[in-house]
Amino acid sequence: MSAVMEISSAQDKDVKSIIQLWEKCGLTRPWNDPxxxxxxxxxxxxxxxxVGRIGDEIVASVMVGHDGHRGxxxxxxxxxxxxxxxxxxxxxxxxENWLTDRGVWKMNLLIRQGNEKVQSFYEALGYNEEQxxxxxxxxxx
Ligand SMILES: CC(C)(COP(=O)(O)OP(=O)(O)OC[C@H]1O[C@@H](n2cnc3c(N)ncnc32)[C@H](O)[C@@H]1OP(=O)(O)O)[C@@H](O)C(=O)NCCC(=O)NCCS
Numbered sequence: 154m155s156a157v158m159e160i161s162s163a164q165d166k167d168v169k170s171i172i173q174l175w176e177k178c179g180l181t182r183p184w185n186d187p188x189x190x191x192x193x194x195x196x197x198x199x200x201x202x203x204v205g206r207i208g209d210e211i212v213a214s215v216m217v218g219h220d221g222h223r224g225x226x227x228x229x230x231x232x233x234x235x236x237x238x239x240x241x242x243x244x245x246x247x248x249e250n251w252l253t254d255r256g257v258w259k260m261n262l263l264i265r266q267g268n269e270k271v272q273s274f275y276e277a278l279g280y281n282e283e284q285x286x287x288x289x290x291x292x293x294x
Contacts, residue, residue: 156207158240160247163195163202163214170211171204178230190228194218201251202228205244213240217248224252224260229271245278263287 163171172187181187194200200218204211212235216227226248231240252260262280264271272282 158205158207158213158243160203160205160213160244163191163204167204167211168192171202171214174211174214174230174232175228177233180228180230190216203244203247203251205231205240205247207235213244215244215248217251219252219255219257224248224257226260226262229262241274242278 168188168191171191172181175181175187191202194202194216197218199220200216202214202216205213210232212232214228214230218225226245229241229245229248231244249260260280262275264275
C-alpha cells in the first residue's frame with residue numbers, strides 16, 4: 154500500500170522545508186521573497202499555505218486564498234521524486250475544499266510563460282483555459 158499524504162496548514166517550523174520544495178520545483182524567483190510570501194498568506198483569514206506530508210517530509214504544497222470574489226492558488230508543488238502519483242491532484246483538491254468551505258465557487262490560476270506543460274495537469278483536474286489578459290502593477294516601487 155502506498156504511503157498516505159496528510160494535508161494541513163503550514164506551521165512556522167515548516168518554512169525552510171517549504172522553500173526547499175519550491176526551489177526543487179523551480180517555483181522561486183529572485184524578485185519574490187518566499188518566506189515573506191508564506192508569512193503574508195498564513196497570517197490572513199482569507200489565505201493559507203497547505204502542505205502535504207508523508208511521514209515527516211513535506212512533499213506537496215499549495216498557497217490558496219480568495220479576494221472576496223474568486224479563489225486563487227499559487228506555489229502548487231509536488232516534490233520531483235514524488236510526482237505522477239496523484240499527489241498534485243490531492244493537494245489541489247484540498248485547496249478547492251478550502252475555498253468551497255468558505256463559499257467561493259470559482260478559482261482562477263495563472264501559469265507562467267514557459268511552464269505550459271502543467272496546463273495538461275490542470276486540464277486533467279477539470280480546469281479550462283479562459284481568454285483573459287493578465288495585467289499587474291507593483292505597488293511598492
Ligand atoms: C504540476 C505538478 C504539481 C503535478 O503534480 P503531480 O503529483 O505530478 O500530478 P498528479 O500525479 O496528481 O497528476 C494528476 C493528473 O494530471 C496529469 N498530469 C500531471 N502532470 C502532467 C503533465 N506534465 N502532462 C500531462 N498530464 C499531466 C496526470 O496524468 C494525472 O491525470 P489522471 O489523474 O487523469 O491520471 C507537479 O508536476 C509539479 O510540482 N511541477 C513543478 C511545479 C509547477 O510547475 N507547478 C505548477 C505551477 S502553475
